[in-house]
Amino acid sequence: MLIDLLFSWVGVIIVLLIILPQAVKICREYERGVIFRLGRFAGIRGPGLFLIIPFIDKMIKLDLRVVTLDVPAQ
Structure with a gap:
C-alpha cells in the first residue's frame, strides 16, 4: 500500500x-x-511571468525594440 502511494507520487512529480x-x-x-x-x-x-496550457497553447515572442540599419549610399 505504501509503495503504491510512493510510486503514484513519484509519477506525479515526474509529470x-x-x-x-x-x-x-x-x-x-x-x-x-x-x-x-x-x-x-x-x-x-x-511583460512578466505567466502560464500557458502546454500542448494546447503556443506562444510566439515579438521584439518591440527599434532596429536601426545603416544603408550605404548608392
Missing part, C-alpha cells in the same frame, strides 16, 4: 517536472507574447 517548464513563460520588458490556442489567436501577454 510535473516535464510539463511545468513548458507551461511557464517569461516576456521581458521589450517583448510581447502572442498566444495561439489550437492555432487560433487567443490574446497578447505583456
Whole structure:
C-alpha cells in the first residue's frame, strides 16, 4: 500500500517536472507574447511571468525594440 502511494507520487512529480517548464513563460520588458490556442489567436501577454496550457497553447515572442540599419549610399 505504501509503495503504491510512493510510486503514484513519484509519477506525479515526474509529470510535473516535464510539463511545468513548458507551461511557464517569461516576456521581458521589450517583448510581447502572442498566444495561439489550437492555432487560433487567443490574446497578447505583456511583460512578466505567466502560464500557458502546454500542448494546447503556443506562444510566439515579438521584439518591440527599434532596429536601426545603416544603408550605404548608392
